[in-house]
Amino acid sequence: MTRTRHAFRHFAGLAAGTLLLSALALPPALGATGATFVRARSSHGFSGTISALKKSISGHGMMVMGHVNQAKVLSMTGLHLKGGESFLVGNPRVGKKLFRMNPAVGAVLPLRMYVWEHGGHTWVGYFEPSELLDGINPRLAKPGQMMDKKFKAILTDATR
Amino acid sequence: MTDTRLRNPGELLATLVALAAASVSPLIFVAAAAGYSSMHDLGMHALIPALAVWFAIAVLSRPMGWSRLGRGLAIGFLAGIAATVALEIVRITGFRAFDSMPGSMPELMGVLLTNHFMLGPDLWSNVVGWADHFANGVGFATIFVLVFGRPRAWTAIPYTLAIAVVFMSSPVVRVMGAGYFGANYDPGFVVTVLLAHIAFALALGNVVARGPALQGPIWRHYLVPARQAGTGVA
Numbered sequence: 001m002t003r004t005r006h007a008f009r010h011f012a013g014l015a016a017g018t019l020l021l022s023a024l025a026l027p028p029a030l031g032a033t034g035a036t037f038v039r040a041r042s043s044h045g046f047s048g049t050i051s052a053l054k055k056s057i058s059g060h061g062m063m064v065m066g067h068v069n070q071a072k073v074l075s076m077t078g079l080h081l082k083g084g085e086s087f088l089v090g091n092p093r094v095g096k097k098l099f100r101m102n103p104a105v106g107a108v109l110p111l112r113m114y115v116w117e118h119g120g121h122t123w124v125g126y127f128e129p130s131e132l133l134d135g136i137n138p139r140l141a142k143p144g145q146m147m148d149k150k151f152k153a154i155l156t157d158a159t160r
Numbered sequence: 161m162t163d164t165r166l167r168n169p170g171e172l173l174a175t176l177v178a179l180a181a182a183s184v185s186p187l188i189f190v191a192a193a194a195g196y197s198s199m200h201d202l203g204m205h206a207l208i209p210a211l212a213v214w215f216a217i218a219v220l221s222r223p224m225g226w227s228r229l230g231r232g233l234a235i236g237f238l239a240g241i242a243a244t245v246a247l248e249i250v251r252i253t254g255f256r257a258f259d260s261m262p263g264s265m266p267e268l269m270g271v272l273l274t275n276h277f278m279l280g281p282d283l284w285s286n287v288v289g290w291a292d293h294f295a296n297g298v299g300f301a302t303i304f305v306l307v308f309g310r311p312r313a314w315t316a317i318p319y320t321l322a323i324a325v326v327f328m329s330s331p332v333v334r335v336m337g338a339g340y341f342g343a344n345y346d347p348g349f350v351v352t353v354l355l356a357h358i359a360f361a362l363a364l365g366n367v368v369a370r371g372p373a374l375q376g377p378i379w380r381h382y383l384v385p386a387r388q389a390g391t392g393v394a
Contacts, residue, residue, distance in 0.1 A: 066278070067278065067279065068278045068279075069278065069279050069280045071280070072279065072280020072281065072282075073271075073277065073278070073279075073280045074280075075280060075281065076263045076264050076267045076268055076271070076280070076281060077262060077263045077264075078255065078256070078259060078263075078264075
């Protein structure tokens, strides 16, 4: 009986250790798409964050090309989220350049920034542009890295 | 074989146009769900003209002396409003209390008609969606009255159950994610849809049965034996 219990403990310890090592080995925010999900907690409320994000997008030379209010759309199904809105963010000049390089970039552009409320806090997040573009063609990774910097700056300003 | 003649062909033609106009509102959601066009475009180019024609026929019926048609449109309007309220009591209960519907149909129709889906429902889209939902109800009631006249109240039940079956096998339920006859959603879906349509039928049948008498079903009123055609006897 004692031997059985000891063997079980040994197995449980091994399993827990394996799980912990696996968890540590995985990048924490790597999504199913293979792109890193970048997120930041905002110091503003939901509507304040939306307003700050719009200003930040504009301040960094980008524009909001589309808007999806997922929380409101989902309210039609009976699910009431406290907040969930996406903004399609782009820039005609950058878009023109990238579409010329490869018309398939339309699968990714305009890029999407999502604002949501969870656990009493407002969050802003997006998938790293360079990794999304790299998925289409590795040649697009370099202009994508410029977008990474731009999006990081937009995120920082909007959530500060 | 009895020789038949058309009586009052002008009124019959106006009745057929009114029937076509009344059927546009229920059909556009199905056409949009089947991918023929967007609900917004169908609303602009089919629904609004159909409502205008419907209204014009109702206004013209009195000066033109189309008594059956005029009374049918008035009863269809009242019965359609009452029947849609009855249907909504069941549908809202099913949706809110039992989660038996994948979404709110009037709100969905509103955001699709106003091309507002991505921003979700607001006051304007809800007004448009509910108006369209009631136009559907009035459309079905008007078709019932104009075709069948004033039959017994229970005859509305097979009529609306047929509508429910067509609805549950239409592309609308597929695009809403419920699947045909709610196969991908919940057994409560079929129950809610059938009960809502029975409630619609009970209100429709009762209002029509209490309304002013219409002279028989459409085929008996306008197609008369040749010997009666000249006498004006139905």
